[in-house]
Amino acid sequence: MRVVDLCLAEEVDALILAGDLYDGTQTSMKTARFLAEQVRRLHEAGIATFVIRGNHDAMSQITRELVFPESVTVFGGRAGAIEIDRPAGTFPVTIHGLSFRDRHAPESLLDKYRPPVAGAVNIGLLHTSLAGAPGHDNYAPCSVADLQAAGFDYWALGHIHKRSVVEGQRAVVMPGMPQGRDINEAGPKSVSLVTVADDRTITIEERVTSVAQFERVPFDVSGIEDWAELVRAGEAALAEARHGLASDHLVARLKLTGATPLSWRLRRDIDLLKTDLDERAAAIGACWVESVEIETRPDGAATATAGPEAPLIELRRLIAEEVAGSAAFRMEASRIVNDLAARLPPESRRLFGTDEAAFEAAVAALIDEGTEDALARLHAGADDGEA
Template sequence: MSAFRFVHSADIHLDSPLRSLALRNPGLAELIGNASRQVFVRIVDLCLDERVDALLLAGDLYDGDQTSMKTARFLTEQLRRLDAAGIRVFIIRGNHDALSKITKELVLPDSVTVFGGRADAVEMSRERGERPIWVHGISFAKPQAPESLFDKYKPPVAGAINIGLMHTSLDGAPGHDVYAPCSTADLARSGFRYWALGHIHRRSTAEGACAIVMPGMPQGRDIGENGPKSVTLVSVLDDGSLSLDERIVSMAQFERVAVDASGLVAWRELAARIESALGEASDRSHSDHLVARVSVSGATPLAWTIRRDADLLRTEAESRAGAIGNVWIEKLETDCRKPAVVDPADSADPVEVLRRTIADEIVGSEAFHVQAQIIVDNLLDQLPPESRRVLAPDETGLALLIGRLSDDGFEEVLARLTAADADGAR
């Protein structure tokens, strides 16, 4: 029984600008800056190696109106590789693609179908006796698509296997803007065999009489898009049976790496623990490179040394990462505290006495909270509304923000007042 095989990808965001100011390492910035192109080459290579019939790209191939002619040439070269192998390509424009003039003006091989702003369906060329395959799609005509596109699709062709491409914020996915919203239930009752979706950057699948697949983006761009990234290799038999095969293609994999510094008393012990955590994370990674956001926490006598010498610790972490190989430090965060004194009142440590005074008589006072709120309010007023809502969504959130900033502030002061050697001893 013959099979129709295709690769489904979406949200490649070619030449997406760097989204994290923390990518200050030139080598890391270059890696992430070029990763989208390298991953697209990998997707084309996968199509060629698997000898598939088609590549389906479900929107946001580009990242917006900044796309250059150099990017256009790159894309054309890759699509010509598929054309030479007899592999069809089907593309819909997403919200980012709709901003790009190149998307509309680029001359592509005849084997490439870019669906327009009106629903269309294209029949695949198949051998005599094989079940017909129809590919349906509709592109965003404008960057905004607040209403569902579902009802605009042509009905499934009777007797055929129908495959649809759609760029959608499926089921109102949290954290994503609303674009061409529709429900899983709508798609499941459509009569299509497979929906090739795009827009949401995390993978999800729903199998059944209608397979509904959001492949996620094939390459993360920051820590918010962590984990291995993939495309979907699909095989559909003439009887309608279908198999899905996730294929990881990401060059670089963002991950959070937690390091527990509890009880550590020597700097070299902390450095060794960071190296161990990075090594374990690297072993678990499914991509060529690991890009780590390292979070050091716990109660340790090194707490103030860590806070004061955070840049030195990051340099140490980068050195250990380099020794492991293909491991990068995107950011290093610290949230360490000095171990609690059993009876603070009996402590003769002048810094501990100062800490208690600051905590009880200054930070704990009403006058301090009044002044702190004025300062924080002034800072929040300078931020965009969406950023303010994230930091302080309500009065409770504002109080928590002020408390957190106050605690961090006086810990920073104490850290600067405390001299320590590399092993944490004052």
């Protein structure tokens, strides 16, 4: 809705959508009706909408069944070129587009586009992974140089969720996305407001549209010995992250690091910590805790070789040297992780790395985290105190 509000406020000539209106598995007709209502608002204001289908749209039955107003152009599987309806006496603007026929496009699609229209400002829509990007499959690959060589004045791209802009005589813009969906799409999200001046120079302005902003919030707990003090410090970290946020709401993933005598308890009572921080986030306002990550370690007093915690310290040493350090154990751990990865969707398998070295590092991290979590649950907590 914010994208449409911006179009209406700026009285733009057109809204350009470079693919993936839906996740491929989206089946909610409520979402479809909302989209139809929003483009009708543009239609009633005399604003055209141009859409190409991306790989997710190619999988979506809803996208194919939607009925749009006549001001909406959805390009098909053959390249098209449509001139925007503009006032008499103004320079012509032609929109070029080509939709995915199916969910896979392993080859470049640039040679399928029509040539630039002479005398017009030519704007191209393309759903592409460019030369490749982490976390994104290969779709309609091409380089920025390939795009600029096509002769269009401006390329509006889709597919990669991270914003990138190449300005100049042949501008190329990957605007990212108007709203992040999870912590892996952190930061403010936006659209591009593009202005073509009378001399045909192009100005690109980023406009933030995200309602909620995902952020990773680091939180050093070194030296904190009291639970209540730690929760207050967590509240301060959230408040600092919330201050000056570009979006309306903060959705935070807190990551606790440092040496503290509370390290055992933090791992054992992470649900209680999450509840305490949820309450503090609510008091801040427009602030939400998505999750809490614990990467703390016991301080020097908790790693002494004498005292009530000495048996756990010795157990940790034995696990590290006799268990986790053995080739047989690591081989079995790798087998278990491989079995788990095989059961996950392809896009989730990247959690364990994309090569052998990254996979081994992920397995080692899981072993370390599992060791610390097990030790935390064995900890008696006699000196923890009350929350």
